[in-house]
Amino acid sequence: MQQGYAAVLCVLAVLGLEAAAPGECELTRLLQDKLQYEMRLQYMKHYFPVDYTVRVQYEEVLRPSNISRLRNGTVSEAALRYLWFHVSSQAVLRIRAVLPEQHPSWTYTQELGQLLDALGEEYSKYRQTDVEAVVADLVKVLHSAGVESRRKAVRPKALLDNCLKVMRMLYGTPCRWEST
DSSP states (O other), X not given: OHHHHHHHHHHHHHHTOOOOOHHHHHHHHHHHHHTOXXXXXXXXIITSOTTOOEEEEGGGXXXXXXXXXXXXXXXXXXXHHHHHHHHHHHHHXXXXXXXXXXXXXXHHHHHHXXXXXXXXXXXXXXXXXXXXXXXXXXXXXXXXXXXXXXXXXXXXXXXXXXXXXXXXXXXXXXXXXXOO
């Protein structure tokens, strides 16, 4: 069993795909289940006013095209997952910041936040110096308080849609998810 796992890691390393830790795979699988379309539609669209948007920094919108561009720039998969984690955590925090505790979506976003916090434990060993400079710079911008320039209005559901799409891109192959 151990030799088979080591062989898979070796093959993934040769292919240029860094393997995700088993804890990451389990947590992202739970997160994927929580981000099912019906749940995102109900909690992030139906429970919000029509055309409701949240103001986010430009860097807080991470789309699959951004990941493809960074991959072409030879950013490692581990660094991309680190970036995805920080962007997704910020997105959930932005959404929660506009919700009163009595809002029907409060519990849902709280559960998403708890899953991301647990995933954060997996990433706590990373330091910004361990990832490529472009990713470290983006994470630094994400967490810089008071930066009001380059803000855009985004629907809450769109933030979580992007979160799920990018997560599937980054974790689908290393975690051997079936395409859903």
